[in-house]
Amino acid sequence: MELGIVELSRLQFAMTALYHFLFVPLTLGLSVLVAIMETVYVMTNRPIWRQMTKFWGTLFGINFAIGVATGITMEFQFGMNWSYYSHYVGDIFGAPLAIEGLMAFFLEATFVGLFFFGWDKLSKVKHLIVAWLVAIGSNFSALWILIANGWMQNPVGAEFNPITMRMEMTNFFDVVFNEVAQAKFVHTVSAGYVTASVFVMGVSAWFLLKGRHYELARRSLTVGASFGLAAALSVVVLGDESGYSAAHSQKMKMAAIEVMWETEAAPASFTLVGIPDTQARETHYALHIPYVMGLIGTRSLQTEIPGINELVAEADARIRSGLVAYDALMTIRKEKKNTPQEVTKRFEAHSNDLGFALLLKRYVDDPRQATEAQIKLAAEDTIPPVGLLFWSFRIMVGLGFLFIATMAYFFIHASVRGMKFPRWALRFAVIMIPAPWIAAEMGWIVAEMGRQPWTVDGILPTALSVSKLGVTDLVITLAGFVIFYSVLFVIEMGLMIKYIKKGPYMDVAETEAWFAKRKALKAQQVEALS
Amino acid sequence: MILHQLIDLETLRIIWWALLGVLLIGFAVTDGFDLGVGTLLPFVAKTDVERRIAINTIGPVWEGNQVWFILGGGAIFAAWPPLYAVSFSGFYLAMFVVLAALILRPVAFKYRSKRDSATWRRNWDYALFIGGFVPALIFGVAVGNVLQGVPFYLTEDLLIPVYEGSFFGLLNPFALLVGLVSVAMLIMHGGAWLCLKTEGVVAQRAKTYGTIGALALIVLYALAGLWLSLGINAFSFAAPAVTDGPSNPLLSHVVHEGSWLAAYSVRPWIILAPILGFAGALVALFAMRSGKEGLTFIASKLSIVGVISSVGLTMFPFILPSSTHPDASLTVWDSSSSHLTLFVMLVSAVIFVPIIIAYTSWVYKVLWGKVTEKDVTENNEVVY
Known part of the structure; x- marks a missing residue:
């Protein structure tokens, strides 16, 4: 590195x-x-x-x-x-x-x-x-x-x-x-x-x-x-x-501690020990204790805990939504009081995801110019x-x-x-x-x-x-x-x-x-x- | 939370600007004598017992005093986030040196007398000297740079602060002069404290060095004032400022010309601050010579109040001007926290500052009286 x-x-x-x-x-x-x-x-x-x-x-x-x-x-x-x-x-x-x-x-x-x-x-x-x-x-x-x-x-x-x-x-x-x-x-x-x-x-x-x-x-x-x-x-x-x-x-912290790549059916089991393999996205020699993870994480036997892959897909979607917010933000910052109302509305609708668009700043100066590959990378970064x-x-x-x-x-x-x-x-x-x-x-x-x-x-x-x-x-x-x-x-x-x-x-x-x-x-x- | 609307944003900003001054002055009048004693240590105390006497005058209180500084940092962060962001990262290496000196100090106090070896103790004495002198100098140098403006800008899109200067750029002649003002001031203050808290040879030497400090302060402060009024351009708003607008420094236009003295024609009453600075130092000087220890210490405190507030009042409403991009300058009107945060912080300060002052006074009262050779030798295991 x-x-x-x-x-x-x-x-x-x-x-x-x-x-x-x-x-x-x-x-x-x-x-x-x-x-x-x-x-x-x-x-x-x-x-x-x-x-x-x-x-x-x-x-x-x-x-x-x-x-x-x-x-x-x-x-x-x-x-x-x-x-x-x-x-x-x-x-x-x-x-x-x-x-x-x-x-x-x-x-x-x-x-x-x-x-x-x-x-x-x-x-x-x-x-x-x-x-x-x-x-x-x-x-x-x-x-x-x-x-x-x-x-x-x-x-x-x-x-x-x-x-x-x-x-x-x-x-x-x-x-x-x-x-x-x-x-x-x-x-x-x-x-x-x-x-x-x-x-x-x-x-x-x-x-x-x-x-x-x-x-x-x-x-x-x-x-x-x-x-x-x-x-x-x-x-x-x-x-x-x-x-x-x-x-x-x-959620991501929890899934990462567990190295839970895929969402499991509720209640999830707890991996006592194992060897996590990031490349292959699986955990070798894992010793599971049934139900425990679901109980710790949700205090119920029905609620699902999302796995890493599902959370990355969610991040990908939020980056794209964040880009809409970022674009609107740039207009607001330039136009200040003269910002058209629809831009303000658009910003408000997506502003919760603004942070996700900022993840792209690592790869490209203006996140709006990001390529598909860069968006993928930024989504993976959330792990x-x-x-x-x-x-x-x-x-x-x-x-x-x-x-x-x-x-x-x-x-x-x-x-x-x-x-x-x-x-x-x-x-x-x-x-x-x-x-x-x-x-x-x-x-x-x-x-x-x-x-x-x-x-x-x-x-x-x-x-x-x-x-x-x-x-x-x-x-x-x-x-x-x-x-x-x-x-x-x-x-x-x-x-x-x-x-x-x-x-x-x-x-x-x-x-x-x-x-x-x-x-x-x-x-x-x-x-x-x- | 609608309660915070009770006080309008403009007023809150002025209050927090004043509180910033209170914290810095609180730091200078309390921890200032600790720094002064550290700086004077090699000169006023020669033997180990003498040094321990000097150190133990501040032994029980420096820790509390230092919190004024830490609280000052916290208050800048909470009430003036852009100032905290720009100044701490801009003065990066200088801040690091201050940090190193201030980390050395607590450890030196605590550990110096825990071993009998003469080398061990001498090394910690150096640490105490550095821990006193270096921060005293750098704080002054920083103020000197702020008065001239500091090279930084904020990016148009995301308001990212970017500092363009270097560490050695901070060490320019005017800033170094202000650094010396600060050192002289704290030597005077440390001397005044030692006169109050010790007797015999330590007090005698402290009197000599305290006098030199007070004299030097009067001369250097006058020189710096003269230089500032003749040789350094002031900053001002191009158009009347919006005082309760959003905290975005880029929304206003600032020009870098004219003299800082203009402030004295706009607000003539601020002349009281430099007068207090000089008068305090003069009274301290004469009181010290005639052995009036209590009066010396109070006069020295007042002098510090005058000197520090003269800087703030002269610059108002500027807090951290930018020499390269004047529009990015941070002022009272555009670099504060939000209305709600300022209010919440004010409520906390109103509750806790009086409590702090009450218990600090009680502690000083308990510890009242001179530190003597007997105190140090008889309580060998307890004191520093």
């Missing part, structure tokens, strides 16, 4: 987004877990819980710094590399981003400093409130970002304006309560909770295996497992909710990379079930047999540490690669969205990001490992004194009884 500005811009966006998304899930989850630990401290007054809060808080801080820093890149990258996108949909897309700053990011960023610096300056309860404000801020942040992202997947509450040549908002509440956005929010936030739980469990298990920080580790592990179990269950349930939404707003989606989806879902099993095991063990976990289980918890990150990155790929060739589904093609930059500019910044981000990653991992190895180093004397006192108290009681 030749790397033009479109490919380079996409590569840069994918790289910086996937990188940013290495830190976000842990921030989301750990902020809540830390706040929960501090709540227990304030309620019970046991210093061990404050020590836990500070220890996990330190790791949270190291992660948070890079999360914030790489988030700045995301906020500006739309304007830098996707200027036509910014112009075309900024009227809708910009609003949730700005509200995120107003409502959420300001909150978490202002209070995170106080969380670390305020231990001696605030009362216990006030400090606890600060901890919760950080957690709430991070989670609200995710809400608004996913409202923006959800709109790209399912653009509701907006219409095209031919004079300003862009999409404009018609109903703010439709944008906010977009079902895709809501499902994505809960799914993503729960995934963040799972990530943090697995992280806390893994690190604690490592402490237990090494025989260090016993009191802190077993408590943390149990908190992680309980919180994580609830989160892991909701990730899968709400992931299914996203699947259900995808089925009617983004996202099926092999990649097929496998990313299966890895993600497989890991999701594995998380549930792991969390359930530790949770049940802790509730029934107490917090003395067998060594094999602890080892497994350590090995699991990277797994949620893999699942999260796969989730990003399914959601965003599955949306291709669109930046905004059915409205604006990716190829048209980019800034008109020089290849040199893009190569410079791409190389810059790769080098810069790699160095930061090494530094971050180094610090993370250093501080994990160092263990809880704050409030040590106080915590030990408390445990000694309790031990003495218990001994006294035993003596008194005997």
Whole structure:
């Protein structure tokens, strides 16, 4: 593949987004877990819980710094590399981003400093409130970002304006309560909770295996497992909710995940594994589970799910309809107020398909000059990379079930047999540490690669969205990001490992004194009884 | 949704133009002293303890302050999408440099004191200096270019923004002068902050450099003003503009001639802005010499308000003029979001900005007082 500005811009966006998304899930989850630990401290007054809060808080801080820093890149990258996108949909897309700053990011960023610096300056309860404000801020942040992202997947509450040549908002509440956005929010936030739980469990298990920080580790592990179990269950349930939404707003994504070339009679079966073959348009060695796909996709046994070939034919028809809209649009833009009424009418009748005509911009400057072959190519372009989606989806879902099993095991063990976990289980918890990150990155790929060739589904093609930059500019910044981000990653991992190895180093004397006192108290009681 | 008709489009555009100014000024008066402290770090603090004192004056607050900048970006995107699209892609490499510097900064704050090695800490100190100085300079350079007009056009058919300049084209003499105005301003502000928050030798040096910053600001700001009025062509509408029309910059005709000073005869009251810029810097200068720390900081803030608003008020209604295709220039009247979006954003801002200011003030109150050597050494594990 030749790397033009479109490919380079996409590569840069994918790289910086996937990188940013290495830190976000842990921030989301750990902020809540830390706040929960501090709540227990304030309620019970046991210093061990404050020590836990500070220890996990330190790791949270190291992660948070890079999360914030790489988030700045995301906020500006739309304007830098996707200027036509910014112009075309900024009227809708910009609003949730700005509200995120107003409502959420300001909150978490202002209070995170106080969380670390305020231990001696605030009362216990006030400090606890600060901890919760950080957690709430991070989670609200995710809400608004996913409202923006959800709109790209399912653009509701907006219409095209031919004079300003862009999409404009018609109903703010439709944008906010977009079902895709809501499902994505809960799914993503729960995934963040799972990530943090697995992280806390893994690190604690490592402490237990090494025989260090016993009191802190077993408590943390149990908190992680309980919180994580609830989160892991909701990730899968709400992931299914996203699947259900995808089925009617983004049929192609669903079909591609399934590599379902032909429309199947309802209810469709689910392909558990297989080897998708894009050339031959079939899936080899497929292992099917009957009914499941139909149930996930439509929640009924009667409704059909369209296959890829049928959707391509639909795209072909919509491109042709879009060309009528494009032609009328050019007249409107030229004649402005003098546009004949019938042209306006024609435009309105076909304007929903305008985006499909813009798919041709990749092949020809004026879509009206497109040949039959180019229309065919553009229709084929509406198929996202099926092999990649097929496998990313299966890895993600497989890991999701594995998380549930792991969390359930530790949770049940802790509730029934107490917090003395067998060594094999602890080892497994350590090995699991990277797994949620893999699942999260796969989730990003399914959601965003599955949306291709669109930046905004059915409205604006990716190829048209980019800034008109020089290849040199893009190569410079791409190389810059790769080098810069790699160095930061090494530094971050180094610090993370250093501080994990160092263990809880704050409030040590106080915590030990408390445990000694309790031990003495218990001994006294035993003596008194005997 | 008919509610948004309550405020007409023209008014909403003026409000959002003003709010854009508020956000930029909010950024400059809060994160401005963080950038100033970063720039001054190698000069006012020599030993590790001194550096930690200086860093910890901004340690708990820089993160919140920086959000003004991020929010500014978000607000431009939401309220002025064409401005966001044209400027961020046009100043592409400059934006990248700013980004790199601003990514370096949070990491440097957080990681500097996490290891004891002297090399490790020195390297992060360089990062903090770069993270302060580079954005301060580039923001000014960007403003200098905006005043001269930027080479871009919008395609007739689809309104695709195309930038025709280069990175080095941005580094012209006038723009660099404005860049220095910005650096001097933030050095003054950083100096004023350090006088307020530290004592002893750090405060003493901050006083010296803060004074130099204030003096430099007065001289450079005057020079830039003179150059602007004599040597740089202004932009204006060829015919009276439609103020509540659709946001399509190509619908109006713009001429590139005359002086920006014409704005001062049309709206004489805007002279207050440059006066505030000069007066603030002068008061800051004298207050700093006579050890009135509180007054210095307030005067420095007011000076920033004056300097930044003088740019906006002089250019009004132009936001980003095009030097090569004046008709494509972005103005308050033709590059905003739709009526509904502006209204929704206004409601959000009216609700949240007061809340933000309230809790930010509370945080500053909790952290009130000077940062001393004792604070840094006794809380070794907690502070930066």
